[in-house]
Amino acid sequence: MSDLLQFLLSGLTVGAVYALLALGFTIIFNASGVVNFAQGEFVMLGGMATAFGIAAGLPVPLAALLAILGTAALGVALNALAIAPARGAPVVSLIIITIGAAIFLQGAAGLLFDKQIHRYPGFSGEAALRILGATILPQSLWVIAGATLTFALLWLFFSRTLTGKAVLATANNPLAASLVGINTRAIMALSFGLSAAIGAVAGLLVTPITMTAYNTGVALALSGFAAAMLGGLGSPLGALVGGLLLGVLEALTAGYVSSQYKDAVSFILIILVLTFLPQGLLGRKSTDRV
Amino acid sequence: MSTPKSLALAAILLAMGSPAALAQIRIGATLAETGPAGALGDPEAKTLRLLVEQINAAGGVLGEPLELVLYDDGGDPNNARTYATRLVEHDEVVAIIGGTTTGTSLAIRSVAEDEEIPFISLAGGIEIIDPVHPFTFKTPHTDRMACEKLFEDMQAQGITRIGMISGTDGFGASMRNQCLDVTAGYGIEIAADERYAPGDADMVPQLTNIRNTEGVQAVLNPGFGAGPAIVTRNYRQLGIELPFYQSHGVAGQAYIDLSGAENAEGVRLPGTALLIADQLTEDDAQRAVVTAYRDAYVGRYNEPVSTFGGYAHDALAILVDAITRNGEADPDPVDLRDAIEATAGLVGTTGTYSFAADDHLGLDLTAFRLLQIQGGTWSETP
Numbered sequence: 001m002s003d004l005l006q007f008l009l010s011g012l013t014v015g016a017v018y019a020l021l022a023l024g025f026t027i028i029f030n031a032s033g034v035v036n037f038a039q040g041e042f043v044m045l046g047g048m049a050t051a052f053g054i055a056a057g058l059p060v061p062l063a064a065l066l067a068i069l070g071t072a073a074l075g076v077a078l079n080a081l082a083i084a085p086a087r088g089a090p091v092v093s094l095i096i097i098t099i100g101a102a103i104f105l106q107g108a109a110g111l112l113f114d115k116q117i118h119r120y121p122g123f124s125g126e127a128a129l130r131i132l133g134a135t136i137l138p139q140s141l142w143v144i145a146g147a148t149l150t151f152a153l154l155w156l157f158f159s160r161t162l163t164g165k166a167v168l169a170t171a172n173n174p175l176a177a178s179l180v181g182i183n184t185r186a187i188m189a190l191s192f193g194l195s196a197a198i199g200a201v202a203g204l205l206v207t208p209i210t211m212t213a214y215n216t217g218v219a220l221a222l223s224g225f226a227a228a229m230l231g232g233l234g235s236p237l238g239a240l241v242g243g244l245l246l247g248v249l250e251a252l253t254a255g256y257v258s259s260q261y262k263d264a265v266s267f268i269l270i271i272l273v274l275t276f277l278p279q280g281l282l283g284r285k286s287t288d289r290v
Numbered sequence: 291m292s293t294p295k296s297l298a299l300a301a302i303l304l305a306m307g308s309p310a311a312l313a314q315i316r317i318g319a320t321l322a323e324t325g326p327a328g329a330l331g332d333p334e335a336k337t338l339r340l341l342v343e344q345i346n347a348a349g350g351v352l353g354e355p356l357e358l359v360l361y362d363d364g365g366d367p368n369n370a371r372t373y374a375t376r377l378v379e380h381d382e383v384v385a386i387i388g389g390t391t392t393g394t395s396l397a398i399r400s401v402a403e404d405e406e407i408p409f410i411s412l413a414g415g416i417e418i419i420d421p422v423h424p425f426t427f428k429t430p431h432t433d434r435m436a437c438e439k440l441f442e443d444m445q446a447q448g449i450t451r452i453g454m455i456s457g458t459d460g461f462g463a464s465m466r467n468q469c470l471d472v473t474a475g476y477g478i479e480i481a482a483d484e485r486y487a488p489g490d491a492d493m494v495p496q497l498t499n500i501r502n503t504e505g506v507q508a509v510l511n512p513g514f515g516a517g518p519a520i521v522t523r524n525y526r527q528l529g530i531e532l533p534f535y536q537s538h539g540v541a542g543q544a545y546i547d548l549s550g551a552e553n554a555e556g557v558r559l560p561g562t563a564l565l566i567a568d569q570l571t572e573d574d575a576q577r578a579v580v581t582a583y584r585d586a587y588v589g590r591y592n593e594p595v596s597t598f599g600g601y602a603h604d605a606l607a608i609l610v611d612a613i614t615r616n617g618e619a620d621p622d623p624v625d626l627r628d629a630i631e632a633t634a635g636l637v638g639t640t641g642t643y644s645f646a647a648d649d650h651l652g653l654d655l656t657a658f659r660l661l662q663i664q665g666g667t668w669s670e671t672p
Contacts (some may be wrong), residue, residue, distance in 0.1 A: 003498055003502070005527075006494060006498050007494075007495050007498070009494075010492050010494035010495050011495075013491065013492050013494075014490075014491050014492045019493050107324065110324060110328060112439035113328045114593075115324075115328040115332050116329060116544060116593075117329070117515065117519075117544060117548060119517050119519075119547075119548050126550065128527040132544075135527050135528060136531075137523075137527060142388075165535040206491070208492055209492070209520075210489075210491040210516070210520070211519065211520070211548055213328060213329070213516070214328075214513075215328065216489070218489075219488070220489070223489065250298075251494075251495050252495075253483075253493070254495040254496055254499075255495035255496075255498060255499060256485075259484045259485045259486060259496045259499075260458075260485045261496070262487075263464070263487055
């Protein structure tokens with residue numbers, strides 16, 4: 001019994017990490033239909049910048065704030081320098097541009113920071129909490145809280161604010177959106193800035209658990225992308241559910257089946273889900289007007 | 291620029307540059323300074339640059355300066371092959387150092403063997419030199435030796451049943467296989483065999499299963515990078531009290547820092563003399579070599595030395611020693627190869643090298659030292 005609880009807590013920890021990564025994909029996808037493969041680099045940069053800020057003697061909240069602002073600025077710059085000039089290019093081309101940006105950011109981070117693995121202590125200490133014979137690290141609670149809060153804010157943003165609706169309108173039909181007075185260029189800049197900020201928040205929350213290095217971005221982007229696909233790309237709730245589900249699934253497979261096949265089992269399940277629900281568990285059905 | 295002036299300039303340049311350029315001893319290297327193995331290739335490249343500078347400042351080899359031609363292959367075997375060919379055909383080097391990973395080393399080996407140029411690899415895989423290829427040598431220990439060193443210690447402590455949790459990356463997977471191969475010789479049984487992927491954030495389920503396995507007396511974690519540090523944190527999180535063994539893949543201060551000194555306390559692993567430079571006794575053969583390298587590296591780059599930089603140090607030392615013994619500043623590749631194979635009792639940071647026709651690794655188990663982490667630093671177990 002305590003084993004099951006331990007596996008679940010472990011799965012929630014990993015799942016919350018995935019969920020935070022997956023949430024980063026939603027805004028840009030909703031604004032442009034582009035899957036931003038540089039999202040993992042935002043996560044890496046958030047973690048690395050915080051680690052270096054703390055190492056330089058800054059208090060943790062200040063280091064975290066600087067990391068978030070710096071990464072957000074980089075997201076806006078990425079849009080201005082690489083995505084905006086290619087406006088009107090097919091979505092696939094834009095996705096390839098984000099892959100190029102990811103490779104560039106990784107190389108730049110290797111030069112700007114260094115090639116070592118970095119970590120800083122958890123925000124609420126490192127002593128494991130005991131729950132009915134199972135253990136969980138306090139930082140895991142931070143990650144779970146971070147994922148939940150990010151989800152809630154995103155959900156409010158898209159369903160309750162005019163700007164959020166403008167983002168959705170831009171994705172749906174950029175021409176019609178600009179005709180009704182939406183500044184689609186500003187919306188794109190905003191969506192890249194917000195996505196980068198969410199990535200940085202994810203990075204600085206998960207680094208005490210996963211650690212970070214200049215080359216961790218690609219793997220992070222892929223696991224976040226898998227979680228987002230499972231839950232339904234573009235849906236904040238889908239990202240949360242997809243991430244948590246994937247994490248718990250992996251932990252249970254590692255615990256009860258075989259740790260060797262844990263990734264295989266979860267990806268087979270993703271394929272099954274996508275075969276029967278191509279939009280993911282909670283994704284919107286796409287309808288074409290004829 | 292008028293013609294007479296440029297001619298004069300050309301003549302001066304020729305007079306100044308070419309005699310030295312002709313006499314320089316060119317050493318080639320292709321390393322993974324960037325890419326997935328960047329954390330290994332980076333200190334290797336830094337080490338080669340530093341040492342070549344030092345050697346030249348001290349008068350070079352046989353009175354001639356060394357010239358290092360170094361390419362960054364990013365850990366990609368295709369690039370490594372291209373650069374190795376370029377080193378041989380265009381740069382006309384006397385020997386190649388490199389191959390940060392086993393994959394790139396095998397690519398360079400095929401070029402070196404075809405072109406008959408001596409090649410010293412810095413990668414761990416036993417397949418690089420087993421079976422022996424005439425022109426290929428390597429400096430790091432093999433995974434198999436690490437397993438043997440650890441099992442020796444377990445045997446001495448009466449441990450017979452262990453749990454193993456290995457990374458599925460190249461390093462972890464290879465060492466896991468080598469360990470499974472040599473268990474019988476030491477009467478060790480792997481009662482639980484768990485795996486994790488390189489990017490995993492949490493290994494608690496695997497460790498829970500090892501803890502629940504009947505009769506496990508110790509846990510071994512072959513792995514590289516962040517994985518072993520996460521395993522170590524999870525190990526303490528679960529409150530497992532069994533003896534905990536790590537591999538030489540984490541033999542660096544970074545492992546202790548990432549795991550947290552209190553979590554890494556008591557962990558045992560096979561490491562090199564480089565990690566315990568200050569604790570080596572006065573009569574230890576490696577003391578002088580190891581402290582000199584460490585002081586020079588830390589002094590220049592202001593970052594701790596790693597075992598990987600040490601592999602590059604030893605490769606260059608072997609090469610310089612062989613060129614010196616061969617006695618020619620423009621050595622014939624086959625003669626140089628023979629001189630490398632004749633290396634005997636050369637003290638490096640990794641161990642003492644003695645090559646033979648059937649042994650192009652040149653190290654034995656004594657090169658590994660069984661280290662234990664105590665109070666956030668390494669100490670040699672008696």
